Structure formats: C-alpha cells, structure tokens
Amino acid sequence: MLPDRCSVMEEGKQCVNPPEFIVSIVADQDEYMFGVTCQKHKHIVSGKIGMLQNEGKILDGKIIFSPVKAVGTDCIHGDSDDFVQIDMKPSKN
Incomplete structure (x- = not known):
C-alpha cells in the first residue's frame, strides 16, 4: 500500500496531489524507499535528498x-472511495 498523497508539505500543508513516483535510493546493491511524490514536487524532493x-x-x-x-x-475488493486517480502519462525527466 502507498500513501494516497504526495509526501511533500508546502507552507505547512500536505500536498493534495496523488503520488506519481516512488522515491528510492540505490546504494551498495540495495534499494531503500524514501517516499512518494507527484510530478510537481519531483525536483524539490531530488534536491532535498x-x-x-x-x-x-x-x-x-x-x-x-x-x-x-x-x-x-482479485484478492482485494474495494469501493470507489478506495481508489486514487493515477496519471499514466509518461514523465519528461
């Protein structure tokens, strides 16, 4: 399960955008997850890390x-309130 919102706080308020990226760090052949972010905050998260x-x-x-x-x-059943809109457009890194 992932959070339903971007991990970034702006001016003391949680970003309302859904996550578009899982942020992780690869080091010593291991990968460590740090959070999730939206496209808008991708560069901010990269700079902070x-x-x-x-x-x-x-x-x-x-x-x-x-x-x-x-x-x-088929293992997980939910109603429409459980789903988050995910933008499936390719990103422009």
Whole structure:
C-alpha cells in the first residue's frame, strides 16, 4: 500500500496531489524507499535528498524515481472511495 498523497508539505500543508513516483535510493546493491511524490514536487524532493546526502544525514547513493503503476487483483475488493486517480502519462525527466 502507498500513501494516497504526495509526501511533500508546502507552507505547512500536505500536498493534495496523488503520488506519481516512488522515491528510492540505490546504494551498495540495495534499494531503500524514501517516499512518494507527484510530478510537481519531483525536483524539490531530488534536491532535498541530495542536500541530506551531502550532509551525511541519509544514505549516499543514486536517487531513483519509479513511476507508480496501477495494479489490479482479485484478492482485494474495494469501493470507489478506495481508489486514487493515477496519471499514466509518461514523465519528461
């Protein structure tokens, strides 16, 4: 399960956009998830993680933005209130 909103806070308020990317860091052949972000905040998240890496506060490694993909299964049943709109347009990195 992923959060239904971007992980970024603006002016003390949670971003209302749905997540478009899973943010992770690849280091020493392992991958660590750090959060989710929308297209609007992708560069802000990248800059913040880079800054924290330079300060030695988080693991140094390559920052990866993996597009969120909608997956369906017969095992999970929900109603229309459980679904989040996911923009499936390819990103322009």
